[in-house]
Amino acid sequence: MQFSKSTDYALHALVHLGHSERRHNVGIKQLSGALGVSESYLSKIMSKLRQDGIVRAVPGVNGGYELARPAEQISFLDIIEVIEGRQRMFECSNSSSQQHLLLTEAEIAEQESPKREGCLIEKVMDGAEQHLRQYLKGHTIQTILDESRKRCTHDTNKK
Amino acid sequence: MQFSKSTDYALHALVHLGHSERRHNVGIKQLSGALGVSESYLSKIMSKLRQDGIVRAVPGVNGGYELARPAEQISFLDIIEVIEGRQRMFECSNSSSQQHLLLTEAEIAEQESPKREGCLIEKVMDGAEQHLRQYLKGHTIQTILDESRKRCTHDTNKK
């Protein structure tokens, strides 16, 4: 029940891209250097992010990556779903057990309607997941950028 | 990023114990039968639950398991923490990277106080986790039992 390191890297990479918004195309070399992760591995992650339309990539001289949409439209949820996948956090595997029948028979008896409601345990777990997703959807890369800029009282562009 | 099957089994087992509240001591054999999981494996899980004070176990003839506290004092969070462990969902591993320094320097500059606030990314992820925990803490085994009994219009004790 932990987020993978890849998710960690992806988040950091995207925040980095967010910071270097003006200068487009951050190469994998610079990214890798900034994050302290090998180029090989980070490439894989960036590739995934590209396939899902989070970043745009351009090969060739002075190529690299840039955010494919404004930072305020890239939520934590988006990123996590790309890396961790979109399966549900709770997948019950007892669906053929005696107990499953007991816990679901009640609702079948109650409402014969096609409105499948799922069992009680599932309902609680799915509820939890929805809460998590909702929160993650409400925080974007821009959130980080804003907070970061707010904290830094002396202007950010030293150069 | 999925809950393990063990968690699944633990939840089901405890709901089962909750149902058989009056008749104490449900043996591993009955439990295993009801859930459709091997005795060997389920034993391990029950053992863990006992070590953490969720259930009580008594060996010997007619022995078995029973809830160690009232069902309304056993939250989903309790159970999940026993099985999945208590580590945080997001453990950053870039703590020595350039970027880490950049993202944390601002706050160090701002408030020199010992009030360590953690970085922005961490803050969002931890926030998400707290939301999840809060929700899971608010739902107990009794929640399931109540709902189950409510749905079953014809009385539960057929025997």
Place this chain on the structure above:
DNA sequence: TTATTATGGACATAACGGATCTATAATTAA
């Protein structure tokens, strides 16, 4: 065209989850 950069696939390895088996300890019924 050429240097540069991303991409994808093939591997390698380690860690973890899921699961089984067995020997041992504890308890109760007889």
Place this chain on the structure above:
DNA sequence: TTAATTATAGATCCGTTATGTCCATAATAA
């Protein structure tokens, strides 16, 4: 006290996933 019963703990196995590297290829801009 004895014997049957039941939980406990450790060893071990296997398959999958996570993490990570390497290399050949494709795409692009200068």
